[in-house]
Amino acid sequence: MSTQKHYTGLIERYRDRLPVSASTRIISLNEGNTPMIQLQNIPRLIGKDVEIYVKFEGLNPTGSFKDRGMTMAVTKAVEEGSQAIICASTGNTSAAAAAYAARAGIKAFVLIPEGKIAQGKLAQTLMYGAEIIQINGNFDKGMSLVKEIADHAPVTIVNSINPFRLDGQKTAAFEIVDDLGFAPDYHCLPVGNAGNISAYWKGYTEYAVSRVCSTRPVMCGYQAAGAAPFVAGHMIDEPETIATAIRIGHPQSWDFAWAAQKESGGWFDKFTDEQILAAQKMLSQYEGIFCEPASATSLAGALQDIGSGKIPEGSKIVCTLTGNGLKDPDTAISQCAAAHPVTIEASLDAVKRAILDCL
């Protein structure tokens, strides 16, 4: 093998801050190193003097932030001799588990809620060759089954209750500080299972303790109105939202997420499906960035709180976009139903007419 000069994934990059040794075989797909894109049009549209960056995690190898945790979890599972991994998933975790298991040459079992995962995520999980166990129950039910099953079968759980997941995910905070040269004032995140907000806080805190950054951001966790246990202050039994990636009522990282909120002076809030889809469309239409519905919850929250002054002008804000819009083409297409194209004759006149009508 040649000496590799190039980027080979987040474990290699942040090796000294992750629980791996010199002899650990790293299972990686060159995840991480995702772009920080500064919004150029939306701040002007809302007439506010703020710097908003989106951390576009949809450009990870399987199209979501889950790859960060999965490279760590599968690396450690393989190191410990595991031949199979298992997770419950709304779709993104299953895609990541399936891909990293394929790369490692081990088996992946994924429990998904019937009919409630987006089409792209199903396509991925099938293509990566995972064993899909579709249950007649939601994510929370799948999660409780996964926790039970690990005592009855030789499988390693790779949901975010696996502590290595959060270790991998915390590197997103490292990258943000390394990119900006400082920590943002506010960090806005969608909150479902609450592993990500917990992991970012862990990352910022580790960097602050090591004095890589002098401050930590206020953590703002935004949920879908129909799946908002942190806003309710208690678990929810029948979560419902079009943002399937955060359709979770019993978040596994409940305590960690509350700690992040309290220690950072942050808050939780909730948004309707309509507000979430409007933010998704706004980001596509005015900035050219297409994220999945759940991801846009971070922007919906940021815009509301900037509008009200709760996030003051002059702030530097990072919004995590957790997943790629291509994960869920159906929701996007149905959202644009009014713009659905009609077919015209392939002639110069017809095309010219179509164009001049719009100019």
Added chain:
Amino acid sequence: MSTQKHYTGLIERYRDRLPVSASTRIISLNEGNTPMIQLQNIPRLIGKDVEIYVKFEGLNPTGSFKDRGMTMAVTKAVEEGSQAIICASTGNTSAAAAAYAARAGIKAFVLIPEGKIAQGKLAQTLMYGAEIIQINGNFDKGMSLVKEIADHAPVTIVNSINPFRLDGQKTAAFEIVDDLGFAPDYHCLPVGNAGNISAYWKGYTEYAVSRVCSTRPVMCGYQAAGAAPFVAGHMIDEPETIATAIRIGHPQSWDFAWAAQKESGGWFDKFTDEQILAAQKMLSQYEGIFCEPASATSLAGALQDIGSGKIPEGSKIVCTLTGNGLKDPDTAISQCAAAHPVTIEASLDAVKRAILDCL
């Protein structure tokens, strides 16, 4: 605006090799900087001592290599005062044009062949807010209309006949050399409109002339059997393939691509849809990398030519994966029809049985 330390796109990175000035307003979505992933399992499976890297262009902001050319083309269109761009597209170009137009705040018109673009690409183009003109004709017909219309309406063509497109796309070759520290021995590409093979050759040649690398790769251009004008030696009128991104019979970069083949000592070849889909599945299943069907043509070709010895052992090979698998979930799901999941009861016993049956 803060001083940005972080990666802000390929024009900034390769500014001195691109036709921009200090005052040019750059339209960017932080495209480029895509991962080079070394295949770990497939070389072992085929029992050959080769280094194969995939350049995963599906992790560009709109999910394909088209973003590289589009950042340049839209930057130059805006610099020249254009208020609207137009392209014909099998889907990836339209997604990129729509996104960069959104970012620039100008209008995008895209001509797409009815019913022949993948679902993810349609979702993107709608979400980015392009004006979609769907015609009852294929890509080649759309392309000829676009060339005519530019004389009749105030629109800038951003297909790869726009020379700035190839300038942007050549940066992928720069990145490969910068990452590896040398040029590969062989570079394998899917060939549709033939802009990409032309652009890579331009990039490698510029780097060789500047002595950044001492060699240039042999360029291997692979086509779909039903859309293989370079293999036939003449244009094709009714191209057909499941790999919609290369369903092109009249490639616009015909002369450039032949020059790349001849000057590099390379070749063209063609593969059936079955071979292309098998390569796509192999890459997903054994490496955890999910590309769109057309992209896998590069791997199908590489594997055949490694197998026959035409590409000898000891070679360093780069295969470009032009687009993300999430662009075309339908083809992936139908390819995995046999593995389509059945729903089981959400109980410990049922799940345990499902798992133990597989172990």
